[in-house]
Amino acid sequence: MSVINQRFDAIVIGAGPAGSTAAYQLAKMGYKTLLLERGRTPGSKNMFGGRVYLQPLKDIYDDFEKKAPIHRWVKKERISFIDNENSTTIEYESTKTTSFTTYLTQLSGWMANQAVNQGAILLTEIRVDKLYRENNVFKGVVVEDEVVNADVVIDAEGINRLLLEEANLVEKLKPNQVALGVKEVIKLDSNLINQLFGLDNNDGLSWVFIGNLTNGIPGGAFLYTNRDSISLGIVLMLEEAIRKLDKHIYKLVEEFRIHPLINKYLKEGRIMEYSTHLIPEDINSLKPRKLYYDGLLIVGDAAGLLLNQGYTYRGVDFAAYSGYLAAKAYDYAHNNGGPTSDNLSKYEELLRNSFIYRMLNKFSGVTELMKKERLFNTYPALINELASRLMHIDYDSYKIMEAFKEVKKGRISWLTLIKDLWEVSRKI
Amino acid sequence: MGLEIIVGIKWVPNTTSVNIDPKTGTLIREGIPSVVNPHDLTAVEMALRLKDRYGGRVTAISMAPPSAIAGLEHVIGMGVDRGILASDRVFAGADTLATSYVLAKVIEKIGDYDLIIMGHETIDSSTAHIGAQVASWLKLPYIYYAKEIDYNEKEKSIMVKRILENAFEIYKIKLPAVVSIAMHTYEPRRIKISNKLRAKMENLIQVWTSKDLDIDVNCAGLRGSPTVVSAIDFVPKVPRKNEIFNEKDPRKAAKWLIQKLIEEGLLDP
Numbered sequence: 001m002s003v004i005n006q007r008f009d010a011i012v013i014g015a016g017p018a019g020s021t022a023a024y025q026l027a028k029m030g031y032k033t034l035l036l037e038r039g040r041t042p043g044s045k046n047m048f049g050g051r052v053y054l055q056p057l058k059d060i061y062d063d064f065e066k067k068a069p070i071h072r073w074v075k076k077e078r079i080s081f082i083d084n085e086n087s088t089t090i091e092y093e094s095t096k097t098t099s100f101t102t103y104l105t106q107l108s109g110w111m112a113n114q115a116v117n118q119g120a121i122l123l124t125e126i127r128v129d130k131l132y133r134e135n136n137v138f139k140g141v142v143v144e145d146e147v148v149n150a151d152v153v154i155d156a157e158g159i160n161r162l163l164l165e166e167a168n169l170v171e172k173l174k175p176n177q178v179a180l181g182v183k184e185v186i187k188l189d190s191n192l193i194n195q196l197f198g199l200d201n202n203d204g205l206s207w208v209f210i211g212n213l214t215n216g217i218p219g220g221a222f223l224y225t226n227r228d229s230i231s232l233g234i235v236l237m238l239e240e241a242i243r244k245l246d247k248h249i250y251k252l253v254e255e256f257r258i259h260p261l262i263n264k265y266l267k268e269g270r271i272m273e274y275s276t277h278l279i280p281e282d283i284n285s286l287k288p289r290k291l292y293y294d295g296l297l298i299v300g301d302a303a304g305l306l307l308n309q310g311y312t313y314r315g316v317d318f319a320a321y322s323g324y325l326a327a328k329a330y331d332y333a334h335n336n337g338g339p340t341s342d343n344l345s346k347y348e349e350l351l352r353n354s355f356i357y358r359m360l361n362k363f364s365g366v367t368e369l370m371k372k373e374r375l376f377n378t379y380p381a382l383i384n385e386l387a388s389r390l391m392h393i394d395y396d397s398y399k400i401m402e403a404f405k406e407v408k409k410g411r412i413s414w415l416t417l418i419k420d421l422w423e424v425s426r427k428i
Numbered sequence: 429m430g431l432e433i434i435v436g437i438k439w440v441p442n443t444t445s446v447n448i449d450p451k452t453g454t455l456i457r458e459g460i461p462s463v464v465n466p467h468d469l470t471a472v473e474m475a476l477r478l479k480d481r482y483g484g485r486v487t488a489i490s491m492a493p494p495s496a497i498a499g500l501e502h503v504i505g506m507g508v509d510r511g512i513l514a515s516d517r518v519f520a521g522a523d524t525l526a527t528s529y530v531l532a533k534v535i536e537k538i539g540d541y542d543l544i545i546m547g548h549e550t551i552d553s554s555t556a557h558i559g560a561q562v563a564s565w566l567k568l569p570y571i572y573y574a575k576e577i578d579y580n581e582k583e584k585s586i587m588v589k590r591i592l593e594n595a596f597e598i599y600k601i602k603l604p605a606v607v608s609i610a611m612h613t614y615e616p617r618r619i620k621i622s623n624k625l626r627a628k629m630e631n632l633i634q635v636w637t638s639k640d641l642d643i644d645v646n647c648a649g650l651r652g653s654p655t656v657v658s659a660i661d662f663v664p665k666v667p668r669k670n671e672i673f674n675e676k677d678p679r680k681a682a683k684w685l686i687q688k689l690i691e692e693g694l695l696d697p
Contacts, residue, residue, distance in 0.1 A: 004622045040461060123624050143621040
């Protein structure tokens with residue numbers, strides 16, 4: 001093993017939103033920073049549904065709204081309860097917006113570029129094989145037979161935590177800790193998207209589906225409008241998917257795409273991309289015991305810092321902000337005697353005082369809720385049947401309570417219904 | 429001491445993911461990542477092996493837009509010592525003649541060289557012209573489909589083993605000379621992080637414009653390119669059919685298959 005004679009203040013592993021943002025902030029504060037990416041380009045191992053929340057990124061990057069690769073501003077939100085033939089939809093539309101759609105590879109690439117503009121060195125197609133440790137202090141990374149030294153290593157390797165596993169800091173992922181996201185990107189003319197979904201130029205739609213699209217497996221489906229494409233996909237709790245899914249998962253996405261209520265939008269479309277990724281779910285069990293060690297900080301998905309809010313995920317803003325806080329923590333440690341575990345515990349403190357821990361604590365019950373199959377089967381069917389009774393009229397028509405009693409019958413008791421309603425409104 | 433080697437690389441769209449626009453007949457390059465032409469990586473590997481054996485220096489050259497710096501960084505990552513990129517708007521739109529002219533001018537300016545190594549051909553145009561044309565501009569001997577090169581320092585010559593369809597030929601050539609390497613001769617070596625860091629931190633890449641080179645602009649770029657692509661024809665798509673004939677008896681199955689092939693006009697009755 002040969003040690004390279006270049007020495008860095010910080011080595012960041014992984015040029016996704018968390019790593020690129022950490023590198024950006026470190027370089028901006030004047031630290032000699034090396035950003036390592038395994039793929040050919042930053043973000044090439046990243047995947048998400050399609051939407052990013054703006055505010056935390058505005059705090060980090062100057063003029064973010066003007067300069068970042070934003071496709072459409074989400075101004076229309078839909079939640080649909082769907083079965084084979086019916087769907088009941090709640091739609092919210094506003095002239096204001098707090099989120100946007102984009103391609104994550106473009107956004108990660110942009111963030112890594114900001115880091116490079118601040119002086120960070122970005123190397124792509126470099127696979128880190130091991131965290132380099134001397135006397136239990138992390139001192140750099142091992143790439144094949146070479147060691148690169150740094151004062152601090154920031155692990156932003158993502159949900160597939162091979163380095164942290166190797167270093168014995170986390171256990172192997174278990175299926176009950178993660179969900180699986182599967183997505184297709186479908187090319188569609190930008191004007192056609194505007195017409196189909198009733199959008200103005202640069203305005204976007206976020207659409208969530210709850211119902212039997214997931215074969216009764218807890219999870220959901222989504223559709224986002226990009227500039228000139230649609231992202232649509234399915235999220236499944238992995239453990240239940242392994243247990244129950246009797247076909248290849250791509251079939252589920254395919255069934256979703258050709259569902260009569262969806263396919264009508266996609267007739268002119270051409271599939272451009274198919275991708276899949278794990279999503280942190282059970283944060284409490286998946287989070288490393290500690291996020292700071294002597295010479296090491298853990299950020300983003302690797303740290304389990306992603307929020308499932310029930311009807312939406314927040315991943316990119318959480319990841320980027322954790323990278324930002326890690327950079328600040330290193331700065332503090334550097335100015336207070338060095339990156340010891342004690343000094344780097346500043347990171348934990350910054351996380352605790354930020355929206356990240358505040359939100360993770362607030363929504364900590366969601367994962368448990370996601371395992372209630374009733375919410376994904378019984379209720380969507382019930383809502384659709386109720387709507388169908390009220391809306392489909394031949395001679396006689398229903399009163400609301402009359403229709404409701406009829407569809408509820410044999411499905412669910414009043415007591416369970418009220419308990420579920422209470423639980424959902426408390427946890428989400 | 430050792431060999432001064434120049435190796436040519438081309439920055440090409442990754443043709444495994446390129447489609448052709450059926451209306452205009454041009455490549456759809458939008459969003460297609462570029463790579464170093466894979467056959468050129470074989471040439472780089474040959475150059476590095478010669479350097480490993482005999483010492484010296486390897487210089488990679490390319491004519492391309494500035495984004496090709498990433499390609500030069502890639503081969504420096506493999507162990508190449510430095511890169512020179514000829515990049516200028518007047519070089520744009522070049523065919524192989526105009527490209528080889530600029531590359532020859534780059535090599536002339538480098539001046540001190542023993543051996544010029546090129547890849548077999550490029551994956552985006554497959555002409556295999558550049559090696560021969562560069563040799564011709566520089567009035568140097570040229571040999572292609574090379575598999576092995578041995579260097580004789582005393583004589584300043586190389587023995588080159590070149591592959592033909594059913595045979596090898598061995599040539600002895602005085603240096604300087606141009607050699608292009610048969611595709612798939614070597615697996616290119618992996619990138620080392622120390623080399624990649626050198627590429628980023630040690631200013632190993634120079635960009636030369638037409639002003640840096642002694643160039644007649646009428647011979648470069650579109651103006652210096654006599655080649656005209658008059659049309660592109662597509663290989664007609666053959667619609668696939670499939671039929672399954674479930675039959676345990678191989679005689680009957682074979683008979684059925686032959687009958688089918690006759691019906692399709694693929695076998696004479």
